[in-house]
Amino acid sequence: MQIIVPIKQVPETGNVKIDEAKGTMVRDGVESIVNPLDLYAIEIALQLKEKRSGKITVISMGPPKAETAIREAMSMGCDEGVLITDRAFAGSDTWATSYSLSKTIKKLGHYDIIITGVRATDGDTGQVGPGIAAFLDLPLSTFTSAVKDISDGKVTVERLIESGYETLRLPMPCLLTVIREISYPRLPTLRGKQRARSKEIPAWGPENIEAQKNLVGINGSPVKVVKINRPKVTRGGKILDLSKTTLEEAAKELADYLENKNLYK
């Protein structure tokens, strides 16, 4: 079984700086981690591999330091890694990211399942998984909460939607985006860390994945950030102090507020 897991490196906290002119994130000087939701994708990939043998290849598009994210995935047990990195990829929106990752996957050749996180905690869109599936014309299951069975070249999954769990059967190759329920990510092992340290991780640019230059990075992105503004940290809300108003008045005011906002009918 050949599994590909695209993972993203994201800033550690909400404490991110923005280049107000370019509308992009300043990544320097902020600690980076593997997108926490991608750890679930890695974990379920490892479990599938343990049951059925095979190989897991992790791919990540980002600055050179995103290599550490790939090494972390390897120290958990993933086999190979490819870093997609080049100035030309900078400023990619989800269209350009999906394009570049799908080109990378094509280049890697044979695969049975692609597993992505449900969304990245920085951009917070959840569009890249379905985007890759669309570029590669792959059967897709989003919000996947369990892999029930793999047989006869088909994967049976459960996915969590608003009203319940839906069961789908997809022929392979296919793409799954997975949610937290699917697994509990393991920690890297010492042996895994040692193994990860000694691995070669190739760094590929647009030529290596045969991507059209005008379709990657900011030039290939249909969506443009035109303005960034920082809402006030405080909402400047109304504060009622019970040392100054009565309990009844405060309760009335709260109930009025809810009714006016249509939050209590």
Added chain:
Amino acid sequence: MPNKSVWTFAEQSEGRLKSVSYELLTRGRQLADKLNTDLCAVALGKSINIRDINELIHRGADIVYLVQHPMLKHFLVEPYSQAIEYLVKKYAPDIFIAGATTVGRTLMPYLAIKVNTGLTADCTGLDIEPETGNLLQTRPAIGGNIMATIKTPDHRPQMATVRPKSTNPPPIDESRQGEIIEVQVPQDLLHTKVERLGFKSIEDDEGNLEDAEKVVAGGRGLKKAENFDLIRELAEKLDAAVGASRDAVDRGWISYPHQVGLSGKTVNPQLYIAIGISGSIQHLAGMKTSETIIAINSDPDAQIFQVADLGIVGDLFEVVPAVVEELEKRKK
């Protein structure tokens, strides 16, 4: 044929349109009026209730494009995307918006690639740039610290999703006239190799926190497990899910799935009421993008008041019962 029209996606389940389908008409109507063009709703399914389709018109749609086929009974991304791609090529809409539901979040990113355009997720604001007629899409970026305004200048349609319950549907006007256009999508576009084997619905008595439109959350100020009943009582009055700070969870007053924050769940509801929660950075990380935040805390300097739209400084053991009583009085 309408020129450069504004489209909304009318989502259905079991032949009935979901409320988000009507809500989107509020956004769509504003945009269509600014552009002086038609508002069209697109409904896909198998035998969709005709009264619901008419309601789209009564609530503001000028045209409903209706595609009905057994393959469209349940949402499956390929036939849905292929059918809409066919409509998009045929009618060339300028703007297409859908709800940020699990259907919208699956269909829209897939479709955007197929029709070769951009997509902005979870917009909180949609507007038209007067000079260019371009759609201005505003969304919180990176944990809600900043708002980004986004454009799709060179690709059409301009696509966006918006959160359900973020607007009210327009009122019903039964005298409103509109057109229902049944479109036959070529059979060969309505296929998928994915089989839908079954469905198991979930009943969660305390609600699914992440999808909840309202959350009432309690923290260490509650002092002991039994007092969480105060939170549950208020939540029940408001039809809200129950959340908690990590401190409350760590003390075993409520189970981990209720934890909101950095190491718990991220919620983004219409209403978040924080009770006896100080508002640590880690807690704020999980809820600060909520549309409306109300805080009840005895400490006037508690950080939670910084993000509150309405705050009550007082003893929760007095305030919460008073609020419950007041809401009870107003129940119609």
